[in-house]
Amino acid sequence: MTDLAISPARSQRRTGRIALRWLLYTMLGLFALYYLMPLFVMITTSLKSLEEIRTGDLVALPREVTFDAWKTAWSGACTGVQCDGVRPYFWNSVLIAVPAVSISTLLGAMNGYVVAQWRFRGANIIFSLMLFGCFIPFQVVLLPMARILGLMGLAGTIPGLIFTHVIYGIGFTTLFFRNYYVTIPAELVKAAKVDGAGFFRIFWSIFLPLSLPIIVVTVIWQFTQIWNDFLFGVSFSQAGTQPITVALNNIVNSTTGVKEYNVDMAAAIIAALPTLLVYVVAGKYFIRGLTAGSVKG
Amino acid sequence: MSPILEINNLYKNYGAVEVLKDINVSIDPGDFLVLVGPSGCGKSTLLNCIAGLEPISGGALHIGGRDMTHVSPKDRDIAMVFQSYALYPTMTVAKNITFGMTVRGVDPATKERKLAQVARQLQIEKLLNRRPGQLSGGQRQRVAMGRALVRDPKLFLFDEPLSNLDAKLRVEMRTEIKALHQNLGASMVYVTHDQIEAMTLATKIVVMKGGVIQQIGTPSEIYNRPANLFVADFMGSPAMNLIPAKARSNGEGTRIEIARNSGKPIVLTDARNRGLPEDVILGVRPEDIVEPDLRPGRYVQEADCVVDIVEPAGADTFVVMQLGGRQVTARLHSETAARPGNPHRLAFDLGKVSYFAPDTGQRLN
Amino acid sequence: MTKWLEEHMPKMVLAPSFIAVLIFVYGFIGWTAWVSLTRSRLLPKYEIEGLIQYERLMRSPRWDMAMDNLFVFGALFITVAMALGLLLAILLDQKVRTEGAIRTIYLYPMALSMIVTGTAWKWILNPGLGIEAMVKGWGFESFTFDWVVNPDMAIYTIVIAAIWQSSGFVMALFLAGLRSVDAEIIKAAQVDGIPTWRVYTSIIIPSMAPIFLSAFIVLAHLAIKSFDLVIALTGGGPGYATDLPATYMYAMAFSRGDIGQAASSAMIMMMVVFAIVVPYLYSELRAKND
Numbered sequence: 001m002t003d004l005a006i007s008p009a010r011s012q013r014r015t016g017r018i019a020l021r022w023l024l025y026t027m028l029g030l031f032a033l034y035y036l037m038p039l040f041v042m043i044t045t046s047l048k049s050l051e052e053i054r055t056g057d058l059v060a061l062p063r064e065v066t067f068d069a070w071k072t073a074w075s076g077a078c079t080g081v082q083c084d085g086v087r088p089y090f091w092n093s094v095l096i097a098v099p100a101v102s103i104s105t106l107l108g109a110m111n112g113y114v115v116a117q118w119r120f121r122g123a124n125i126i127f128s129l130m131l132f133g134c135f136i137p138f139q140v141v142l143l144p145m146a147r148i149l150g151l152m153g154l155a156g157t158i159p160g161l162i163f164t165h166v167i168y169g170i171g172f173t174t175l176f177f178r179n180y181y182v183t184i185p186a187e188l189v190k191a192a193k194v195d196g197a198g199f200f201r202i203f204w205s206i207f208l209p210l211s212l213p214i215i216v217v218t219v220i221w222q223f224t225q226i227w228n229d230f231l232f233g234v235s236f237s238q239a240g241t242q243p244i245t246v247a248l249n250n251i252v253n254s255t256t257g258v259k260e261y262n263v264d265m266a267a268a269i270i271a272a273l274p275t276l277l278v279y280v281v282a283g284k285y286f287i288r289g290l291t292a293g294s295v296k297g
Numbered sequence: 298m299s300p301i302l303e304i305n306n307l308y309k310n311y312g313a314v315e316v317l318k319d320i321n322v323s324i325d326p327g328d329f330l331v332l333v334g335p336s337g338c339g340k341s342t343l344l345n346c347i348a349g350l351e352p353i354s355g356g357a358l359h360i361g362g363r364d365m366t367h368v369s370p371k372d373r374d375i376a377m378v379f380q381s382y383a384l385y386p387t388m389t390v391a392k393n394i395t396f397g398m399t400v401r402g403v404d405p406a407t408k409e410r411k412l413a414q415v416a417r418q419l420q421i422e423k424l425l426n427r428r429p430g431q432l433s434g435g436q437r438q439r440v441a442m443g444r445a446l447v448r449d450p451k452l453f454l455f456d457e458p459l460s461n462l463d464a465k466l467r468v469e470m471r472t473e474i475k476a477l478h479q480n481l482g483a484s485m486v487y488v489t490h491d492q493i494e495a496m497t498l499a500t501k502i503v504v505m506k507g508g509v510i511q512q513i514g515t516p517s518e519i520y521n522r523p524a525n526l527f528v529a530d531f532m533g534s535p536a537m538n539l540i541p542a543k544a545r546s547n548g549e550g551t552r553i554e555i556a557r558n559s560g561k562p563i564v565l566t567d568a569r570n571r572g573l574p575e576d577v578i579l580g581v582r583p584e585d586i587v588e589p590d591l592r593p594g595r596y597v598q599e600a601d602c603v604v605d606i607v608e609p610a611g612a613d614t615f616v617v618m619q620l621g622g623r624q625v626t627a628r629l630h631s632e633t634a635a636r637p638g639n640p641h642r643l644a645f646d647l648g649k650v651s652y653f654a655p656d657t658g659q660r661l662n
Numbered sequence: 663m664t665k666w667l668e669e670h671m672p673k674m675v676l677a678p679s680f681i682a683v684l685i686f687v688y689g690f691i692g693w694t695a696w697v698s699l700t701r702s703r704l705l706p707k708y709e710i711e712g713l714i715q716y717e718r719l720m721r722s723p724r725w726d727m728a729m730d731n732l733f734v735f736g737a738l739f740i741t742v743a744m745a746l747g748l749l750l751a752i753l754l755d756q757k758v759r760t761e762g763a764i765r766t767i768y769l770y771p772m773a774l775s776m777i778v779t780g781t782a783w784k785w786i787l788n789p790g791l792g793i794e795a796m797v798k799g800w801g802f803e804s805f806t807f808d809w810v811v812n813p814d815m816a817i818y819t820i821v822i823a824a825i826w827q828s829s830g831f832v833m834a835l836f837l838a839g840l841r842s843v844d845a846e847i848i849k850a851a852q853v854d855g856i857p858t859w860r861v862y863t864s865i866i867i868p869s870m871a872p873i874f875l876s877a878f879i880v881l882a883h884l885a886i887k888s889f890d891l892v893i894a895l896t897g898g899g900p901g902y903a904t905d906l907p908a909t910y911m912y913a914m915a916f917s918r919g920d921i922g923q924a925a926s927s928a929m930i931m932m933m934v935v936f937a938i939v940v941p942y943l944y945s946e947l948r949a950k951n952d
Contacts, residue, residue: 028753032767038782038826039770045785058786058796111679118672126680133687135939137887139911139928141690143697143921147706167686170679187383190350191444195397196371199671205396209387228775230890235916245777249894252781261785268781272774279773283766287834369665
């Protein structure tokens with residue numbers, strides 16, 4: 001019995017399989033369109049002139065590409081009383097994010113190190129209490145935080161926002177580092193103790209050099225959270241110190257003047273660029289950060 | 298010569314659980330002490346206490362004549378080699394070995410000199426710039442020893458250093474450790490669960506069970522005169538035969554009667570040991586049950602035994618029979634005429650046996 | 663002295679963060695809870711008056727709307743996002759050649775601020791200039807898609823935008839879960855002649871139960887916290903049609919100067935989150951200790 005001939009049933013199955021494959025790719029492609037469409041619309045709209053927007057089609061490419069909307073968005077759009085564009089607020093976000101990310105990451109590293117490798121009585125309870133703090137809806141701390149910031153003289157200031165983001169970021173950063181440091185064998189610490197190294201020496205010489213992967217994950221996660229934050233930004237800032245998310249919302253929802261949709265879109269893209277860029281460049285670390293806490297639990 | 302390590306009445310608790318009870322050991326300079334016992338017997342805990350990595354709950358510990366009970370590990374003048382080697386993964390071999398000196402602030406010239414000396418001793422000169430991840434198991438073991446050697450300590454501590462190696466490598470490294478001990482004349486405390494390692498490496502063995510020392514002695518003492526049933530069973534491979542028997546004094550000595558489920562009991566006369574209680578457990582090693590003419594001796598007694606299983610094993614043949622309700626193994630030569638199901642004449646060397654009380658397990662003779 | 667310092671250094675390093683969490687998380691929750699039991703208006707008062715704020719909350723039609731919206735939004739958002747995420751994960755699990763690129767595309771919305779998402783979808787759903795206008799332009803003169811300004815349908819626009827943002831994340835979770843199933847079990851099933859779809863429904867998906875739970879917890883959490891998205895997309899409107907507890911709380915705290923209401927609504931949000939997250943954490947911790 002030769003099996004050189006392909007029986008009709010088998011060729012049917014083969015075409016069936018190829019058809020399924022085509023269906024698969026079509027579906028994947030359709031969904032890709034679904035996810036990309038808003039980004040596409042944002043970009044094309046930002047490059048159109050206002051008349052074209054009014055007369056044209058949502059998904060049509062711009063007939064005439066203009067960057068006027070971008071110029072306005074960056075330096076001329078009105079966020080309430082001032083019309084300086086998003087530029088000053090972009091820098092506010094940078095001034096808030098960079099220190100907040102650095103400090104919360106550093107604190108998370110030291111805390112994770114303690115909880116993972118220096119067990120003492122109650123360490124686990126302390127860790128659980130800190131972890132629970134990640135899950136609370138921040139509405140429940142808004143009011144008292146506003147009061148405390150006022151008392152500390154930090155109301156409406158950039159340092160005040162940095163302080164807030166650090167405090168509420170510690171839970172997550174500690175979790176990330178602790179889960180990572182737990183996988184480092186305890187015998188390493190013992191050997192270092194016999195060699196005479198103390199608490200900080202062991203961290204500096206042994207743990208820190210091993211930490212690059214988790215530092216990247218933590219920094220990306222924290223940066224995304226803090227840059228994209230709106231609630232703390234809108235609650236604890238004032239006219240000059242608002243982050244870009246607040247400014248964007250003001251531009252889009254301002255009731256004065258003509259609605260310049262192209263400027264809105266340009267401003268939105270500017271606001272989204274840093275985190276989008278981070279995602280595209282270091283995306284897999286971002287995903288690792290998202291799934292690390294959830295899948296392992 | 299004062300002892301290099303002296304442990305007096307050491308107790309260790311974890312909360313309410315007593316992990317080490319009344320430990321008393323001392324060793325002289327140049328000794329190779331092996332702590333051996335089953336998992337959970339407390340040997341690693343004891344080693345950690347000697348190192349200062351665990352605090353002790355009671356008692357005192359002296360190293361080199363000084364009271365180290367509350368001293369931190371780095372000041373105890375010890376070095377430790379771990380089961381997983383615990384090499385610093387991001388440092389080169391050279392940095393791994395000199396890390397301790399760097400922490401202590403030793404000058405670069407001395408560090409270089411000591412590193413070169415140790416590297417030569419362990420033949421790892423070519424590996425100095427590699428990272429631990431690039432080394433084989435045996436090479437990592439050597440680097441771990443190098444890190445210990447370079448400290449020039451009073452005491453070397455080994456925590457099951459060979460458990461992670463495959464059988465062949467284990468035998469090689471065992472010989473290397475023994476050679477190191479002989480060449481350096483260093484004092485070593487070594488933890489293992491492998492009783493063969495214990496017997497080959499030690500000058501002194503501590504057998505532990507449940508946090509309590511069962512026996513301290515030289516390998517020969519432990520092997521030939523085990524202090525209780527546990528030590529008798531644990532040390533030696535194949536294990537010592539432990540046969541329930543009845544003893545009765547008579548004119549020539551003691552009449553030892555071993556029951557058999559098929560036929561008459563075996564009767565042996567022990568001319569050497571007297572004053573035994575009626576119920577005993579007779580401990581006799583397989584190599585002390587032999588072909589009759591092969592071992593002359595005053596205390597050798599013969600009996601016919603029905604053989605159940607014959608296991609050829611190269612140079613020896615192990616023969617298994619039922620005596621006193623237990624499976625008893627004899628080690629015969631490879632050309633033995635013993636056959637399964639047939640009775641065979643065997644000689645029992647009663648000059649080498651041990652007697653234990655069935656209830657307490659303690660040695661009687 | 664230094665020996666004591668060395669011994670207690672770990673505790674001392676952890677202490678500042680722990681104390682901060684005690685004050686700024688648990689202390690603040692306590693403060694908010696306290697204030698929710700008072701008659702505070704513009705400024706906080708500290709005399710306990712009982713549950714009057716909660717009674718006012720229950721009687722407020724705006725709060726009613728907000729809670730209704732939360733359940734509608736929450737239920738739809740969670741089920742559709744999980745279903746979509748599962749579907750996409752299964753599709754991507756089929757050894758697709760461009761998997762990396764496709765995953766990047768499905769996931770990038772998670773990197774965006776919800777304000778950006780809300781702004782984009784607000785534009786897309788704009789009745790006069792967005793999808794409605796586009797479809798009309800294609801010739802379907804009677805097509806209407808004015809949900810954004812329709813009080814009855816506005817909440818569904820929030821659902822659409824939220825699903826767009828978060829389904830990629832659910833997909834990533836499920837994909838990791840699908841792949842963590844022991845390959846040998848699947849091979850055994852295939853040798854047994856079980857068709858691929860059956861392998862999914864009878865073997866793989868049931869073994870992913872813990873991941874479903876994780877996804878549910880994260881999505882529920884996102885739903886309850888949804889504030890940015892609503893503000894950007896509809897501003898809570900038209901009227902109060904898309905109000906959620908989060909926007910209600912904010913309005914009470916900062917626009918209406920009614921701190922008592924703000925505190926009580928925040929506490930309700932807290933308790934809803936609690937009711938979902940605590941059993942989950944508890945069962946996780948118990949599972950680890952068993």
